[in-house]
Amino acid sequence: MKFRAKIVDGACLNHFTRISNMIAKLAKTCTLRISPDKLNFILCDKLANGGVSMWCELEQENFFNEFQMEGVSAENNEIYLELTSENLSRALKTAQNARALKIKLTNKHFPCLTVSVELLSMSSSSRIVTHDIPIKVIPRKLWKDLQEPVVPDPDVSIYLPVLKTMKSVVEKMKNISNHLLGFIHLKVGTKYPGDFSHFSFNPIVLTIRGQFSQVIEANLDGELNLKIETELVCVTTHFKDLGNPPLASESTHEDRNVEHMAEVHIDIRKLLQFLAGQQVNPTKALCNIVNNKMVHFDLLHEDVSLQYFIPALS
Amino acid sequence: MKCLVTGGNVKVLGKAVHSLSRIGDELYLEPLEDGLSLRTVNSSRSAYACFLFAPLFFQQYQAATPGQDLLRCKILMKSFLSVFRSLAMLEKTVEKCCISLNGRSSRLVVQLHCKFGVRKTHNLSFQDCESLQAVFDPASCPHMLRAPARVLGEAVLPFSPALAEVTLGIGRGRRVILRSYHEEEADSTAKAMVTEMCLGEEDFQQLQAQEGVAITFCLKEFRGLLSFAESANLNLSIHFDAPGRPAIFTIKDSLLDGHFVLATLSDTDSHSQDLGSPERHQPVPQLQAHSTPHPDDFANDDIDSYMIAMETTIGNEGSRVLPSISLSPGPQPPKSPGPHSEEEDEAEPSTVPGTPPPKKGPSPVLAEDSEGEG
Numbered sequence: 001m002k003f004r005a006k007i008v009d010g011a012c013l014n015h016f017t018r019i020s021n022m023i024a025k026l027a028k029t030c031t032l033r034i035s036p037d038k039l040n041f042i043l044c045d046k047l048a049n050g051g052v053s054m055w056c057e058l059e060q061e062n063f064f065n066e067f068q069m070e071g072v073s074a075e076n077n078e079i080y081l082e083l084t085s086e087n088l089s090r091a092l093k094t095a096q097n098a099r100a101l102k103i104k105l106t107n108k109h110f111p112c113l114t115v116s117v118e119l120l121s122m123s124s125s126s127r128i129v130t131h132d133i134p135i136k137v138i139p140r141k142l143w144k145d146l147q148e149p150v151v152p153d154p155d156v157s158i159y160l161p162v163l164k165t166m167k168s169v170v171e172k173m174k175n176i177s178n179h180l181l182g183f184i185h186l187k188v189g190t191k192y193p194g195d196f197s198h199f200s201f202n203p204i205v206l207t208i209r210g211q212f213s214q215v216i217e218a219n220l221d222g223e224l225n226l227k228i229e230t231e232l233v234c235v236t237t238h239f240k241d242l243g244n245p246p247l248a249s250e251s252t253h254e255d256r257n258v259e260h261m262a263e264v265h266i267d268i269r270k271l272l273q274f275l276a277g278q279q280v281n282p283t284k285a286l287c288n289i290v291n292n293k294m295v296h297f298d299l300l301h302e303d304v305s306l307q308y309f310i311p312a313l314s
Numbered sequence: 315m316k317c318l319v320t321g322g323n324v325k326v327l328g329k330a331v332h333s334l335s336r337i338g339d340e341l342y343l344e345p346l347e348d349g350l351s352l353r354t355v356n357s358s359r360s361a362y363a364c365f366l367f368a369p370l371f372f373q374q375y376q377a378a379t380p381g382q383d384l385l386r387c388k389i390l391m392k393s394f395l396s397v398f399r400s401l402a403m404l405e406k407t408v409e410k411c412c413i414s415l416n417g418r419s420s421r422l423v424v425q426l427h428c429k430f431g432v433r434k435t436h437n438l439s440f441q442d443c444e445s446l447q448a449v450f451d452p453a454s455c456p457h458m459l460r461a462p463a464r465v466l467g468e469a470v471l472p473f474s475p476a477l478a479e480v481t482l483g484i485g486r487g488r489r490v491i492l493r494s495y496h497e498e499e500a501d502s503t504a505k506a507m508v509t510e511m512c513l514g515e516e517d518f519q520q521l522q523a524q525e526g527v528a529i530t531f532c533l534k535e536f537r538g539l540l541s542f543a544e545s546a547n548l549n550l551s552i553h554f555d556a557p558g559r560p561a562i563f564t565i566k567d568s569l570l571d572g573h574f575v576l577a578t579l580s581d582t583d584s585h586s587q588d589l590g591s592p593e594r595h596q597p598v599p600q601l602q603a604h605s606t607p608h609p610d611d612f613a614n615d616d617i618d619s620y621m622i623a624m625e626t627t628i629g630n631e632g633s634r635v636l637p638s639i640s641l642s643p644g645p646q647p648p649k650s651p652g653p654h655s656e657e658e659d660e661a662e663p664s665t666v667p668g669t670p671p672p673k674k675g676p677s678p679v680l681a682e683d684s685e686g687e688g
Contacts, residue, residue, distance in 0.1 A: 087507040094472040110505055125514025129472045134505035 001079055001137070003034055003105040003113075006066040013101055016063050017092040018280060019056070019304055024089040025277035026054055026308070031138060031146050032113075034069050034079040037061070041085075042146050051311040052270050055148055058304040072140055079105070080138035080146060083113060091115040091131035099126075111135050149309060151296055154288035155262035158218040160297075161239045163285060166226070167275035169237045173214065173228045174268050176235060213313055214271055216295055217263035218287065220244050225261070228268070245286060262289040265313045274308050282306075315345040315385055315415040318374040323569075324411045324426075328398035329542050330365045330572070335395045336538030337363045337574070342446040343394075343422070344386045345377040345415070349570075353446045354391065360577035361535045362448040371569040373410075385415050387422060387440035397424050397436050407432070415440075450575050452562045455553035457523035459490065463543030463550045463565070465517050470540065472509050473533065479579070480536075482552070483528025488515040495530050495579075519549060529554045530579040531561050539563050539574040557581055 007013050023030060023041045027049070033040040039060055045053035060067045071077035095101045095117040102116040112132040119127040138146070160166065215227040224239040274297060284300040297308040319327055330352065334341060338354030338361075345351075349371065353364040369375040378384045398404060410427040421437040428434065452458070469492055473480065479495040493510040515521050543550045543565045554561040558580025565572045 084507075090474065091507070091509075108508075112508075121514075121517070125516045127468075127514070127517075128512040130510045130512070131472070132508040132510075134507065 001072055001105065002068065002070040003079060003103070004066070004068045005060070005064040005103050007063055007101045008065055008099070012063045013092075013095055013098060015302065015304075017089070017095065019058065019301065020085070020089040020092050021279065022277045022301075022306070023056060024085040026274065027085055029082060030054070030085050032081045032083060032135075033146065034081070035071070036069060036077060039063075044145050045149075045309065045311070050267065050270060053149055053309045055307045056304065057148075062303050076140060076143075078143075080143055081105075081113065082136040082138055083133055087131070087133040088113070088115070091117075091133060094119075094129050094131070105135075106132070108132055111137060149307065151288065151298075151307070152290050152293070154296065155291045156218045156220055156289045157245050158220075158222065158224055158287050158289075159243045159245065160285040160287050161224065161242060163275060163278045163281055166239075167272070167278070169226060170214070170268065170272050170275060173226065173235060173237075174212075174272055176233075177212065177228050177230060177268065212268050213265050214268035215263055215265050216271070216287070216289065217261040218242075218289055219261045220258045223259075223261075224287070262291045264289055264292055264295050266295060266310045267313055270310050274310065315378055315413075316374065316376045317345070317350055317372045317413050319371070319411040319413070320373045320409065322405075323371055324408050325401055325404045326371075326546065326570070327367070327411065328401050328404045329545055330367075330570075331395055331398045332401070333538045333542040333572075334363050334365065335391050337361050337535055339391050341389050341391045341394050342386070342443060343389060343415070343440075344445060345384060347377055350375070350377075350413075355446060355448075356535070361532065362446075362450075362575040363535075363538065363573070364448070365570060365572045367570045368568070386443055386445060387415060388443040389422060389438050389440045393436075393438045394424075397426070397438075448573075448575055450560060450562055450573075452551075452553040452564060455555045455559075455562060457527055457555065458520065458551060458553045459518050459523060460520040460549055460551040461518045463540060463546075463548055465513070466540055466550055467544045469511050469513055470533065470537065472511050474509075477509075477533055479530055480533040481528055481530040482554075484521075484523045484525050485512070486525060488521065488525065489513065490515070490518065490521065491528075520551075523554075527554075529557055529561055531576045535574065535576055536563065539565065539572060542572065554578070 007016060019041075027041075027043040031040075031042040031044070033042055037060060039058050041054070041056040043049055043052065043054035045051050069077075069079065071079050092101075092115065095115075097120050099118045099120055101118075102114075104114050104116075106112055106114045108114070112134050115131045115133065117129045117131075119129060121127045213228070215229065216224070217227070218224040222240060222242040222244055224242055225236050226239075227234065227236040278299070280301065282299040282301045284298075286298040288296040288298065290296070292312055294309055294311045297306075297310075299306045299308075331341070334352060334354045338356045340354060342353040343350070344353070346366075349366050349368040351364060351366045353362070355362045407428045408426050409429060412423075412425045412427070414423045414425075416423075420439060422440045424436040424438065426434040426436075469490075470480070473492075473494055477494050481491075481493045481495045483491050483493075485491045490513045491510060492513075494506070494508055496506045496508070540550065546565070546567070548565045548567055551564045552561060553564070557578055559578065560575050561578050563574040563576065
């Protein structure tokens with residue numbers, strides 16, 4: 001297994017840094033898949049991630065001017081590595097004013113991805129910063145869980161509004177739902193009923209319903225609604241005139257009412273985490289909803305594609 | 315004691331207090347004939363810091379009222395720092411700062427004369443104390459390097475602010491290397507990212523150390539002095555010896571000088587931390603020069619290592635390891651004050667060459683406030 005790559009172009013370096021910052025916000029640990037033409041950042045829908053999955057893909061030749069890799073074997077010419085995303089983004093942060101950035105797979109005391117940055121310096125000598133990011137090589141038998149997720153036929157497909165706006169709306173909704181608890185049940189017990197001279201407290205029991213439930217619904221008429229519902233109050237934000245991309249399977253939806261909403265209840269924190277990762281407004285942003293099953297976000301940041309799946313709350 | 319600080323020096327004083335607050339919780343204030351000294355030591359006595367402000371730093375400086383003994387006091391760092399908490403405020407609104415200590419009153423009075431006739435008076439309670447003295451002598455350290463603080467500031471930039479310790483050493487080709495230090499974890503699955511910064515000899519005004527020497531010290535404590543030195547645009551000198559012996563960081567200009575003495579990890583300490591895999595552990599932090607500044611040639615990069623195909627496990631201890639410089643504690647070269655005599659700082663008048671014990675030793679690093687000694 002071998003991997004060496006080099007970036008010398010400043011714009012490519014900045015773009016790659018932005019992508020890694022985004023990944024760091026979306027997933028604490030992720031899988032990096034290296035193949036001859038592409039790099040993928042993958043998060044598979046394990047229970048530990050709360051069922052969220054992510055697939056980010058970039059064409060290596062858009063970034064690296066040198067790229068060499070040799071996979072596990074000739075038939076399986078790929079490398080799957082697990083790493084802490086924040087390490088990569090921190091390492092790339094030091095490359096802001098770099099002359100060149102090299103990444104390679106090494107084994108110094110432990111397997112790592114070594115990011116080596118040659119900095120521009122005032123003096124004649126070069127300054128070199130090296131980061132050894134610890135990695136875990138993922139064995140071939142686990143690769144099947146890390147393939148590109150199949151995108152199910154959506155009930156509605158719609159273009160998203162400006163993500164920054166969406167994020168601030170969702171943030172406010174999360175704050176509201178934090179404070180407006182649907183239902184609170186307090187129980188304070190006494191050891192000896194009627195005798196308050198010796199009393200002990202039973203643990204206080206709080207029952208909160210639907211605190212983190214966010215509804216996303218959209219229709220084929222360019223309308224998207226974000227809703228939170230509690231027993232006391234319901235807040236909805238309506239986005240109109242968003243536009244819908246042409247659906248792949250037109251035939252099945254021909255007779256459907258264009259204004260009919262497809263909806264899904266998801267965890268608001270996961271939605272917020274996804275939106276927080278989008279520092280820059282993407283080139284293209286699409287949202288696919290499978291009624292009561294999941295929401296699939298399909299974004300394009302210049303030439304890097306990002307797909308993010310949030311399942312419905314069970 | 316009475317001293318008056320005016321203009322831009324108020325902010326300098328404030329910055330020094332901020333710097334000291336990174337080290338210890340108590341500030342020892344001692345007016346000397348040479349100037350006002352502010353000192354502190356950390357709770358484990360593994361770090362000592364001192365700033366000495368010359369009489370010329372002040373618009374007025376009176377170490378003691380005539381006929382009286384020099385007073386010394388110990389104040390809570392938090393209290394003193396609160397006066398200088400906001401450096402921006404100091405710069406914008408404070409015109410004069412007057413510090414006075416009167417034997418009769420039991421308060422250290424710090425008065426800030428601000429714009430628009432506003433006067434803020436802080437009455438800080440203090441404790442009498444003996445002089446806090448550290449035993450160290452930069453001249454007795456065989457190795458030293460000196461660079462503008464800005465260079466060292468740039469050198470520590472790649473390291474996470476949370477990083478506790480760093481290893482400084484000289485690698486191949488007289489390159490100066492800074493590398494993050496992490497204690498060996500028993501649980502080897504949670505590995506930390508290792509960062510290394512490599513600078514050329516040309517970045518340093520003076521470099522007097524052989525290839526292979528290295529010390530490990532607390533980065534957080536060093537950052538305290540570094541930020542002060544950067545803001546004052548001074549050069550910073552590092553005098554060091556074998557691992558385990560304290561490292562001395564100094565800055566100096568015509569109006570003030572500063573010393574930070576930090577304990578360094580000794581070889582025995584690193585060994586005792588290593589409980590797991592003796593064959594993997596290096597006797598001292600291993601440094602690699604990634605540097606030979608040959609023309610950028612990716613294909614011929616000689617610092618290279620290939621992963622051997624691994625299907626199932628990651629047990630690669632036996633595979634190829636990068637060429638490296640192993641540092642041996644070895645016999646130290648004879649201590650020669652020699653060429654760096656011009657760098658000799660005469661610190662406090664009471665400096666005595668001594669041998670503070672290693673960082674994690676049970677005994678305190680520095681001389682205690684001695685009982686019954688004037």
